[in-house]
Structure formats: C-alpha cells, structure tokens
Amino acid sequence: MALLRHSSRTRKDTSGNRMWVWLMLPGTLWMTGFLIASLALVAVLAVGTTDELGNPRFGFDLSGVRALADPAYTEVLARSLGYALLTCAICLLIAYPVAYTIALHGGRYKNALIAAIVVPFFANYLVRMYGWSVVLSDDGPVLRALRAIGLADSNTKILNTGVGVVAGLVYGFVVFMIIPLYAALERLDVSLVEAGRDLYGGPFRTFFFVTLPATRQGAAAGLVLVFLPAMGDFVSAQLMGGPDQIMIGNLIQDKFFQGQNWPLGSALTMLLMLVLLVGMFGYLRRTRKDEAEVRR
Amino acid sequence: MTMVKLPAATAPARPAATSRTRRGRADRKPRILIAVTALFFALLYLPIAVVALYSFNSKKSLTVFGGFSLRWYRAFAHDDVIIASLGTSLRISLVATAGSVVLGVALALGLVRCRTRLGSLAGLVMLVPLITPEIVTGVASMLLFKGLGIALSTGTVMLAEITFSISYVTVILRSRVAALNPEVEEAAMDLGATRWQAVRLVTLPALLPAVLASAVLIFALVFDDFVLAYFTTGVDPQPLSVRIYSAIRFGVQPTINAVGTLMLAGSIALIALALFIPRLFGRRGGLDILSGE
Numbered sequence: 001m002a003l004l005r006h007s008s009r010t011r012k013d014t015s016g017n018r019m020w021v022w023l024m025l026p027g028t029l030w031m032t033g034f035l036i037a038s039l040a041l042v043a044v045l046a047v048g049t050t051d052e053l054g055n056p057r058f059g060f061d062l063s064g065v066r067a068l069a070d071p072a073y074t075e076v077l078a079r080s081l082g083y084a085l086l087t088c089a090i091c092l093l094i095a096y097p098v099a100y101t102i103a104l105h106g107g108r109y110k111n112a113l114i115a116a117i118v119v120p121f122f123a124n125y126l127v128r129m130y131g132w133s134v135v136l137s138d139d140g141p142v143l144r145a146l147r148a149i150g151l152a153d154s155n156t157k158i159l160n161t162g163v164g165v166v167a168g169l170v171y172g173f174v175v176f177m178i179i180p181l182y183a184a185l186e187r188l189d190v191s192l193v194e195a196g197r198d199l200y201g202g203p204f205r206t207f208f209f210v211t212l213p214a215t216r217q218g219a220a221a222g223l224v225l226v227f228l229p230a231m232g233d234f235v236s237a238q239l240m241g242g243p244d245q246i247m248i249g250n251l252i253q254d255k256f257f258q259g260q261n262w263p264l265g266s267a268l269t270m271l272l273m274l275v276l277l278v279g280m281f282g283y284l285r286r287t288r289k290d291e292a293e294v295r296r
Numbered sequence: 297m298t299m300v301k302l303p304a305a306t307a308p309a310r311p312a313a314t315s316r317t318r319r320g321r322a323d324r325k326p327r328i329l330i331a332v333t334a335l336f337f338a339l340l341y342l343p344i345a346v347v348a349l350y351s352f353n354s355k356k357s358l359t360v361f362g363g364f365s366l367r368w369y370r371a372f373a374h375d376d377v378i379i380a381s382l383g384t385s386l387r388i389s390l391v392a393t394a395g396s397v398v399l400g401v402a403l404a405l406g407l408v409r410c411r412t413r414l415g416s417l418a419g420l421v422m423l424v425p426l427i428t429p430e431i432v433t434g435v436a437s438m439l440l441f442k443g444l445g446i447a448l449s450t451g452t453v454m455l456a457e458i459t460f461s462i463s464y465v466t467v468i469l470r471s472r473v474a475a476l477n478p479e480v481e482e483a484a485m486d487l488g489a490t491r492w493q494a495v496r497l498v499t500l501p502a503l504l505p506a507v508l509a510s511a512v513l514i515f516a517l518v519f520d521d522f523v524l525a526y527f528t529t530g531v532d533p534q535p536l537s538v539r540i541y542s543a544i545r546f547g548v549q550p551t552i553n554a555v556g557t558l559m560l561a562g563s564i565a566l567i568a569l570a571l572f573i574p575r576l577f578g579r580r581g582g583l584d585i586l587s588g589e
Contacts, residue, residue: 017410019491024406027399027462028418034459035424035433038440042432045439098336101329115571116337120344122513123563124520126537127556130544131343134350139359141342171343232429235522238545249431256435256527269435273428280427 039273046266064263068271073251077271080247083162084230087169088177091226092219094170095177100211103185114182121175126235132171133239136164160242168236173229177222184218185211217290224283228276248272344560351553358550368554378555380533384450388535389519392457397511399458400465401503405495407466408473425463433460434527441528449530456528457518464517465510472506473499505577509570516566520559 049061067073102113120128136142136158146152158164192214196206234249248268255265346358351369355362372378407419425433437456441448476499484494500507522537529538536559543552 017412019495020406020410021412021414022406023402024410024415024418027403027406027466028414028421030399031421031424031459031462034437034440034455036421038436039424039428039432041439041443042436094332094336097329097332101326101333105326105329115568117340119564119567119571120340120560122516122520122567123344124522124537124540124556124559126522126540126544127347127560128343130540130552130556131345131347134346134358135339135343137358141346142339171339228427228429232431234431235541252431252435256438262439265435266439269432273432276427276429 042266042269045263046270048263048266061263064261064267067264068267073268076246076251077248077275079245080231080249081275083166083169083247084227086166087173087230088223088226090166090170091174091177092223095174095181095222096219099178099181099185103182103188104190110186114178117178118175125172129168129172129235129239132168133159133164136167136240159240160245162241162245164240165237165245165247168240169230169233172233172236173226176225176229177219180218180221180225181215182218184215188214217287220283220286220290224279227279231276231279232272347553347560348557350550351557353550353553356550358553368550371551372554372558375551377533378536378539378551381536381539384533385519385536388450388453388457388525389515391454392461392518393511393515395454395458396461396465396514397507400462400510401469401500401507403462404466404469404473405499408470409478422463422466425460426467430460430521430523431527434524437524438527447530448528450533450535452528452530453525453535456524457521460521460524461514461518464514468510468513469503469506472503476502505574509573512566512573513570516563516570520563 044058046064047060047062048058049063098117102110106113134140138157138159143152143156143158146156147154158167188211192210193206196210197203201209232249234247234253237245237247237250248271252265252268252272255261255268259265349361350358352364352366353361354365354367403418403422407415407422433456437452437459438448441452441455446452480502481491481494481498484498485491489497520537522541525535526538526541529535536555540552540555540559543549
C-alpha cells in the first residue's frame with residue numbers, strides 16, 4: 001500500500017525533493033565554503049613558506065612538517081597526549097559515581113540535579129577557569145582544606161604544575177562525560193541489575209558484570225567528547241601551568257600570534273587533527289564492533 | 297539482603313517481588329556515592345561562587361574579603377573599553393544567531409526529508425565542526441580570511457561564529473523535524489497547499505519552540521565563545537571574551553570579577569531559559585535541547 005501511494009505521488013515527491021535540496025543548499029555551501037575550504041587551506045599552508053614580511057606563501061616546502069620531528073615538539077605532543085588521556089580517566093572516575101547517583105538515586109530531583117550540573121558548564125569557559133585558578137591557588141580554599149587535614153604542607157602547590165593543568169582540563173570538560181553516562185544509566189534496565197542480585201551476585205560483581213557493560217557505550221562516547229577538547233585546549237595550560245607544562249594548543253597559538261611561523265603552526269594543527277582522527281577512528285570501530293555484537 | 301528465589305512456576309508473583317526489592321534498594325541510599333556527588337557539586341560551584349563573592353569585595357584582593365562594596369561594578373560601568381567590547385559581543389551574538397538559525401533550520405528540514413546522496417553528504421559536512429576542536433576551527437578560519445585578503449574584524453568573527461553554530465542548530469532541530477508526522481504536511485497539501493506553504497504554515501509553527509530554544513542557546517554560546525573569537529577578531533573593539541582573556545593573563549583585575557559575574561549570571565539565565573522554552577509551549581522541555589537527543 002505504501003508503494004502504491006508513493007507511486008501515485010511521484011510527481012509531487014520529486015518536486016518536493018527538489019525543494020528540500022534547495023533548503024539544504026545554503027547551509028551546506030556555507031559550511032563547505034568556510035569550513036572544509038579553510039581546513040584544506042591549513043593542510044596546504046603546512047607545506048608552504050613565508051616571505052620576508054612573514055606573510056604566508058604557497059609552495060611545496062617540507063621544513064614546517066620536518067620541524068615536527070624536533071624533540072622539543074614531540075615532547076609537547078607526548079605531554080599533551082598524556083594530559084588529555086589522564087583527564088579522560090579522571091573524568092570517567094568522577095563522572096561515573098555522580099551520574100550513577102543522580103540517575104539511580106536522584107528520584108524526582110533527577111532532572112533538576114542534572115540541569116544544575118549542565119547549565120553552569122555552558123556558561124563562560126574563561127570566567128569559570130579563572131575562578132578555578134583562584135580556588136586552586138596557594139591561599140585558595142582547596143589547598144587550605146588539604147593543609148587542615150594534613151594532606152598538604154606549606155610547600156604543596158597545584159598551580160604551575162601538571163596537576164593544575166589536568167585539574168583545569170577536568171573542570172573544563174567533565175560535563176561531556178556526565179551527559180552521555182547519565183543518558184546510558186537512565187536507560188539502564190533496573191530489572192537486569194535485580195536479576196544479577198537475584199542470582200546471588202554481590203553488589204560489586206553485579207556492578208562489574210551487569211551495570212558497567214550496559215553503560216560501556218555511554219562511557220566510550222564520553223571519553224571521545226572529553227578527549228577532543230582536552231587535546232586542543234590551551235587556556236588550562238596557560239592559567240594553571242607554567243612554561244614546563246605547555247600543550248600543543250599553546251604551541252599552535254604561539255606560532256600564529258607571537259612566533260609568526262604560520263607553516264609550522266599549520267603543520268602542528270594538522271598533527272593535532274591527525275591525533276584526534278586516530279582517536280575518533282578507534283571509537284567508531286569500537287562502537288561498530290559493539291553494535292555487531294548486540295545484533296548477534 | 298536475602299532474596300527469595302522464585303521458581304518459574306510462580307511467575308505471577310514476580311512483579312510484586314521486584315517492586316519491593318526496588319524500593320528496598322532505593323531506600324538504602326549509598327552514603328559514599330552521595331558524598332562524592334556532594335563534593336562534586338561543591339567543587340563545581342566553588343569557582344563561580346568565588347568570582348561572584350569577590351566581585352563585591354571592597355579590597356583589591358582575591359583572598360581577603362574586606363567588606364561589601366559595588367566599587368568594581370562601578371569601575372566596570374565607567375570602563376569605556378569594556379563597554380565597547382560588550383557592545384561588540386552583543387552585535388556578534390545577534391548576527392551569528394540570526395544567520396545560523398535561518399541556515400540551520402533550513403538545513404535540518406532538508407536533511408531529514410531529502411533522501412538523496414547530496415543529503416547524506418550534507419549530513420557529513422554538518423558533523424565536521426562537532427568533531428573538530430575549536431583551536432583548529434579558529435586557525436583554519438583565520439587562515440581563510442587572511443588567504444582571501446579579508447582584514448580581521450568584528451565581521452569576520454560573525455562569519456566564523458555562524459559557520460560553527462549552524463551544526464548546533466541543525467543537531468537540535470533535526471530530531472524535532474524527524475519527530476514530526478510528515479502526513480500532516482501531506483494533509484495540508486491534499487487540502488490545496490503547495491509544499492512550500494505546507495512547510496511555512498504547518499511545519500515551521502510546530503518547530504517554533506525548538507527554534508526559539510536553539511536561538512537562545514546559540515546566543516549564549518556565541519556570546520561566551522572565546523577561542524574562535526580570539527583567532528578571528530581584529531584589533532578594536534575586541535569581543536568581551538577576548539578582552540577578559542587578556543586581562544586575566546596579565547594579573548588580577550577585580551573589574552573582571554564584576555564583568556565575569558554579570559556574564560555568568562547572563563548566560564546561566566539564558567541557558568535555563570532555553571531549557572524552559574519548550575515547557576512554555578506545553579511540551580516536554582529539558583536537557584534534550586542540549587544533547588540533541
């Protein structure tokens with residue numbers, strides 16, 4: 001029947017299809033023109049040169065790309081990867097219990113509680129980071145509390161250390177872990193957990209064999225959503241870290257604003273994109289495998 | 297907790313047993329989990345509270361509170377540079393919101409309804425900004441403008457922000473369009489409307505709450521955006537976020553506490569409004585606006 005109706009409408013449908021294409025066209029052309037073209041330009045400039053005035057020139061010169069092999073840069077890349085991965089792990093460890101508590105024990109305050117987390121996270125990133133740097137400063141409330149319970153002495157510092165940078169990244173992006181985890185935990189079929197308990201699984205065994213696998217996709221999505229911005233961030237390293245904690249984002253910023261070495265900046269940007277694409281690819285392969293397993 | 301093991305034959309008794317155990321589990325609140333969540337909330341709000349509190353400080357300190365005063369708000373009101381930046385940011389947000397909502401709504405409608413290869417290609421293009429970190433988008437936009445010989449200015453920030461925001465609008469609207477029943481449009485056409493009239497008179501009014509909510513959200517996101525604005529702005533007057541960035545990089549300026557407090561309050565109010573708008577229209581509001589689910 002659906003087929004019949006479809007064929008009787010064919011003429012109208014093709015004209016309609018044309019209208020949908022016209023609706024789609026401006027936005028798609030805009031994005032292709034601005035975004036895809038500009039990303040391609042970064043790739044082109046990565047193998048370009050600059051003239052005496054520092055203006056970029058197109059050409060084929062691999063000095064920018066070759067400079068990436070400089071230990072000074074590989075060290076920064078390795079550090080950025082380490083910070084970003086550590087941030088992912090810490091976000092997971094923090095977000096899981098929080099999302100779990102709200103989803104399973106939040107009762108009728110569930111929505112209000114999750115909104116209370118999400119809303120401030122979409123407020124100004126810089127102001128929040130600035131406030132966080134004040135909180136973590138040497139006379140700030142966190143270090144004072146840690147000193148009071150004997151977990152820190154007067155020499156302990158958070159700012160200007162790697163700990164500070166990671167703390168900044170976690171504070172900046174933990175919400176991207178909470179949202180997908182909360183969605184997964186809210187969808188979790190409680191009767192599955194109860195079945196686990198009925199079958200004499202202890203709370204820990206039930207958690208590790210029932211709850212955790214059921215929310216694995218939410219966690220994977222959260223890891224990607226945290227990894228992407230954490231890897232490209234430069235504000236946290238600037239506000240929370242010192243010269244020894246710079247990340248690849250700081251290098252890129254420096255090459256475009258202070259150093260004026262655009263080919264090298266473009267090459268660094270492409271390198272960052274490459275790392276992120278590898279991460280995305282791993283995630284997509286993982287979820288596809290998961291989906292195949294579910295189908296089986 | 298001891299559990300009665302039910303044989304399969306007594307299946308009808310099971311639902312009662314399940315609901316009892318569920319209530320039993322919910323009553324036994326896990327104290328450690330609640331403590332962790334409470335600590336999380338405390339640390340989440342502490343930085344915001346510190347900025348807000350010290351914006352009312354009579355002293356120029358971030359650790360000693362001298363007493364309540366509005367002097368930093370007064371300083372802000374008399375700071376012409378910051379006021380000019382505020383104006384720039386508002387203009388950018390307005391233009392970027394208008395542009396990206398028009399393009400994004402049209403794109404969402406087309407993406408859902410159009411079943412051609414072009415449609416799936418457009419769907420891919422739309423995803424690119426969502427998986428590209430902002431610093432890459434910022435660098436790329438700056439290079440494009442420089443490459444085209446366009447001097448960086450407030451206008452270039454607007455163009456870059458529109459590009460970045462289209463995807464958000466489309467993601468939010470796409471699920472709403474998909475949830476609409478296309479037969480209503482067909483009914484309008486059977487009653488003599490053209491397809492365009494059907495979209496304008498039937499579909500768009502049904503989408504209005506989601507369109508308004510996404511507009512408010514985009515306004516707040518663009519107003520607060522820093523990275524993209526930082527890479528694409530000209531010299532003067534810079535957007536407020538960029539101004540704040542240079543201020544906090546070069547030491548503490550209590551005026552920034554006042555500006556920051558006002559900005560936090562403004563965007564928190566806007567985002568809460570975006571979550572609440574669908575309810576005003578009697579629909580389920582909430583976080584699906586943010587996640588696009």
